[in-house]
Amino acid sequence: MGIPFDLLGRVFARWGHRTYPSWAWPLLARALEALPRGARVLDLGGGTGVLSRAALTARADLKPVIADPARGMLRHAPDPAEVVVARAEALPFADAEMDAVLVGEALHHFQDPEAALAEIARVLKPGGLLWIYEFDPRRGVGRWVYWGERLLGEPAHFFTPEALLRSLRDLGFEGDYRERRGRYVLTARLRGERRRAAARPA
Ligand SMILES: C[S@@+](CC[C@H](N)C(=O)[O-])C[C@H]1O[C@@H](n2cnc3c(N)ncnc32)[C@H](O)[C@@H]1O
Known part of the structure; x- marks a missing residue:
């Protein structure tokens, strides 16, 4: 499914x-x-x-x-745009190849978001931009999307914005988010030095 x-x-x-x-x-x-x-x-x-x-x-x-x-x-x-058939968990790009990564309505669909976040940190240049649009499973429309996707058999790996920021900090990012009625935009930058650690959905 x-x-x-x-x-x-x-x-x-x-x-x-x-x-x-x-x-x-x-x-x-x-x-x-x-x-x-x-x-x-x-x-x-x-x-x-x-x-x-x-x-x-x-x-x-x-x-x-x-x-x-x-x-x-x-x-x-x-x-x-260049197109590449690839999964977020194993990106066919070199380390520090990208200036920015955008992830819109997609992180919760990934089978292994922890691996995907580590890959994002790997392919971004130090100082690179990460911009994510996601749903907060606790609130508003985010709650409906969460249940809808579980019913559809999707991975439904939804992070709260706080949990996502924590995981990103462990990977060497600093950032902030803006949330309205269960949808949020998180903007972060990769610091010069990177640490790698496991991230967990909320
Ligand atoms: C709801 S769509 C969003 C597409 C686009 N970002 C947008 O805003 O319209 C989710 C996308 O995630 C992709 N996807 C699912 N699993 C993925 C994975 N493991 N790695 C990369 N993309 C994946 C799907 O193929 C789909 O195109």
Whole structure:
């Protein structure tokens, strides 16, 4: 069981951006401002590239790379983006290859979010940006999404924003989050020195 993302490319390409609240977009644009010109931005679990499109709208010079295991989603990626069939738990990128990693509505779908977070820390440059949009399973719409995904047989590895920040700090990040009615945006930067430690969902 689980959501058949491979068959849902058209649906996400048409409606995917509508699943984000309007307040998330300015937060993304602001986070991207500090990136160097032509920065490589990994859109992880990026599907049809909803976040890559938003990033390119904010900064046309960015170079998005969309990584996702579902070819049916990647088929709808925006033209300038590079696409890579890959799982977040084993990324085919070199250490410190990315200037930024974006993860939108995807972390809770990963089979092993702890391994995925360690991979994110590995492929990011020191000082690199991590931007995550997720649901808080305790509140508002997040509670409904949590139960819905459990019923659909998805991994449903939802982190509270506090737990996610704790795990990220253990991996060498510092950051903050903004939450409204069970949805949150977490923005973090990888410090120069990295420590690796296991993360646990809430
Ligand atoms: C709800 S969609 C979100 C897609 C996109 N980020 C967006 O905002 O529209 C979740 C995505 O996570 C991907 N996914 C599931 N398991 C994954 C994994 N282990 N590694 C990377 N991506 C994964 C799915 O294929 C799907 O494209």
